[in-house]
Amino acid sequence: MPATGHTLALTELPAQLLRLLPNGFIGEELRAGRTLLEDRTQTGAVVVTLPERLPITESRELAQGLAKSGVGLCAYVVNKMPATDFSKEEREVLDAWLAHSPPLFGRGDYVRPLVSAPVVLPLVDDARVLVCCGAGGVGKTSTATALALLAARRGRRVLALTVDPSKRLAQTLGVEPNRREPTAVSRERLQAAGITAGTLDAWMLDPAKVAEDAVKRVAKDEAAQQRLFQNRLYKEVSRMVAGMQEYTAMEALFGFLEAGRYDLVVLDTPPARNALDFLEEPTRLASLLEGRVFQLFLPPTAETGFFERKAAELLLSVLSAAFGAENARDLQEFFSLFLPVFKDFGLHASKARALLSSASTGFLLVTSPADEAVADALYFQQRTVDLKLPFRGFLLNRSEADAAGRRLPTLGEADSQVPALARAFAKFLPLAAAEQTRHARDAALLATLAAKAAAGSGSDGPTAFARALPTLVTGASELEGLAVLADALSIA
Numbered sequence: 001m002p003a004t005g006h007t008l009a010l011t012e013l014p015a016q017l018l019r020l021l022p023n024g025f026i027g028e029e030l031r032a033g034r035t036l037l038e039d040r041t042q043t044g045a046v047v048v049t050l051p052e053r054l055p056i057t058e059s060r061e062l063a064q065g066l067a068k069s070g071v072g073l074c075a076y077v078v079n080k081m082p083a084t085d086f087s088k089e090e091r092e093v094l095d096a097w098l099a100h101s102p103p104l105f106g107r108g109d110y111v112r113p114l115v116s117a118p119v120v121l122p123l124v125d126d127a128r129v130l131v132c133c134g135a136g137g138v139g140k141t142s143t144a145t146a147l148a149l150l151a152a153r154r155g156r157r158v159l160a161l162t163v164d165p166s167k168r169l170a171q172t173l174g175v176e177p178n179r180r181e182p183t184a185v186s187r188e189r190l191q192a193a194g195i196t197a198g199t200l201d202a203w204m205l206d207p208a209k210v211a212e213d214a215v216k217r218v219a220k221d222e223a224a225q226q227r228l229f230q231n232r233l234y235k236e237v238s239r240m241v242a243g244m245q246e247y248t249a250m251e252a253l254f255g256f257l258e259a260g261r262y263d264l265v266v267l268d269t270p271p272a273r274n275a276l277d278f279l280e281e282p283t284r285l286a287s288l289l290e291g292r293v294f295q296l297f298l299p300p301t302a303e304t305g306f307f308e309r310k311a312a313e314l315l316l317s318v319l320s321a322a323f324g325a326e327n328a329r330d331l332q333e334f335f336s337l338f339l340p341v342f343k344d345f346g347l348h349a350s351k352a353r354a355l356l357s358s359a360s361t362g363f364l365l366v367t368s369p370a371d372e373a374v375a376d377a378l379y380f381q382q383r384t385v386d387l388k389l390p391f392r393g394f395l396l397n398r399s400e401a402d403a404a405g406r407r408l409p410t411l412g413e414a415d416s417q418v419p420a421l422a423r424a425f426a427k428f429l430p431l432a433a434a435e436q437t438r439h440a441r442d443a444a445l446l447a448t449l450a451a452k453a454a455a456g457s458g459s460d461g462p463t464a465f466a467r468a469l470p471t472l473v474t475g476a477s478e479l480e481g482l483a484v485l486a487d488a489l490s491i492a
């Protein structure tokens, strides 16, 4: 299965689709799928985790989510358990010794690297829009928020716009998800994150709400608005349609920048390879909607020709067989009412595209050291090249690439007079060596990314970069962790 959030999206899918398509043979298939998932004798989840605080918290959240969608839990598997385990006494003497030791591998804290010229800071100071893209779970939302914190620290009026409302982040920032308007992060919270001059608003966007506003703007006639809101398909599709989130985020982003309300908008994107597709020109959606096939979905008018009318009837009968007659009618109504709204989105998307292609925008591709995540980051880099978007650099998050001044401890450093410390040391050394190996691997990856960034930089803009952000043992969901990421970004 994919990572936590995406697994839940998959297991919830049959129930969601059933609400949308309860009848016809598709409905039957979906019901069979849901029954299979919920039948404890046939389906059980095995949740695989690592012996670390963060994956364990996530696994527990996953198990709760699975229970909610009716899937039974068979077992937790804790992978990569270290072969060694420390006794309480060994842990204590080792912790005391480490507290006074110089920077070592295996110590777990973050040593700030010394990089000569900061490259992220100029972007944070000058850009009007920063966009974070990348694979699922690599830290796009955390990095976007940390960038926003840093810009606010530098005195700018910043909006962090996320289309992926995470409950924990909402709590951290003291912002309710799904508000109609951005919310200002409180002074106390800002001060705790080292912000005294600038301001930070956060908006955890509910795409359905923004779509609703767009409908109100376009469908001027109250009755048509209401019919569309009541349309069952609209309700489901406005949540599920691919690209809807990006469109709605663009709507919002564009409105704020035009109104001059913020100096900088940091945009977080959903974890999908197609996150940038909506910027393609001519907008694919608009051309799809103008296509003849789509017109067949519309109810016939006096001008509809004989063949179109027959084709539409045929289509309706096919749809009725597949989805049930009532849904087919809903489908038709949906298309006739929603078409103008989509067209409006298309229009704004092309204006937004112009903004996103300008030199005042920066695309940052976030990745973790995992192979699949790096592959996605490289894919996004190619997309920015294809779409002529200003790619600025890679951020290698959750890495061990920076290990300035760290070294491996040696057995001789343990006081052999304290037997527990000598024992603990023997167990600690392989862990420190493993971390050093990860460091070597991540440092090599960072060098590769830097080369790819430089090779992929446009001739007119600045050279793109690759910089590392540390792995935080505490995770990055609390203000403290985000502030550390902001520190790391400021010198990256």
Ligand SMILES: Nc1ncnc2c1ncn2[C@@H]1O[C@H](COP(=O)(O)OP(=O)(O)OP(=O)(O)O)[C@@H](O)[C@H]1O
Pocket (backbone or CB within 6 Å): 005, 054, 134, 135, 136, 137, 138, 139, 140, 141, 142, 143, 164, 166, 269, 270, 271, 397, 398, 399, 469, 470, 471, 472, 473, 474, 475, 476, 477, 478
């Ligand atoms: N540098 C880091 N060190 C430790 N934990 C981190 C770091 N960056 C992010 N995390 C943690 O990883 C998890 C995923 O982060 P985040 O939600 O920012 O990723 P995302 O790419 O936005 O995910 P999604 O693709 O689901 O939107 C969170 O629990 C976050 O606290």
Ligand SMILES: [Mg+2]
Pocket (backbone or CB within 6 Å): 140, 141, 142, 164, 268, 269, 270
């Ligand atoms: Mg996210």
